[in-house]
Amino acid sequence: AQTVTQSQPEMSVQEAETVTLSCTYDTSESDYYLFWYKQPPSRQMILVIRQEAYKQQNATENRFSVNFQKAAKSFSLKISDSQLGDAAMYFCAYRSRRVIQGAQKLVFGQGTRLTINP
């Protein structure tokens, strides 16, 4: 079974600075997706960024980028120019690309609470 580990329960950063959230995962599969989700105080889950394992290029979405190290099974999220609205819980998640029943489910990490200091 796949597992996802986020070893930083809490992180804080000064507004406008850069912060990196860590995530490691374990799988025997070679083809999969990795995601970072944001859960603000409203508790609505928001997709921040995704990475396909077969792609070597790291995904970027505006101020958000990832460092995907497939061999090390590491998937960190970098937030540049942090803004107050970035304060939230961040979850790393894994999803298989296998097309069989049950493979579509997301496996979540424990989450990292990010605080932005003004």
Added chain:
Amino acid sequence: GAVVSQHPSWVICKSGTSVKIECRSLDFQATTMFWYRQFPKQSLMLMATSNEGSKATYEQGVEKDKFLINHASLTLSTLTVTSAHPEDSSFYICSANRDRGYEQYFGPGTRLTVT
């Protein structure tokens, strides 16, 4: 597009009663829906996966007779908590897949309080 709604957003019920939570995909057909439970300051725990027209697949440790899931149409799945007890109080979140796309679209969640 790809909006998922949940109803109600907040429900209080007495111990021993049953409560139904609805999850709807508003602008797409959801072949698969997922139900999660989230305790305060914790991660999402998958309870079950439901496919339209078939029985839900429950995760290990989830009581299928207590948490009844019905996926009656391609736009609606329901979670019924039967004979609710205070320990069932939690935040319940649903999500939906469109076709075989990679993305899960999440509902806003339902806060259940059992008194």
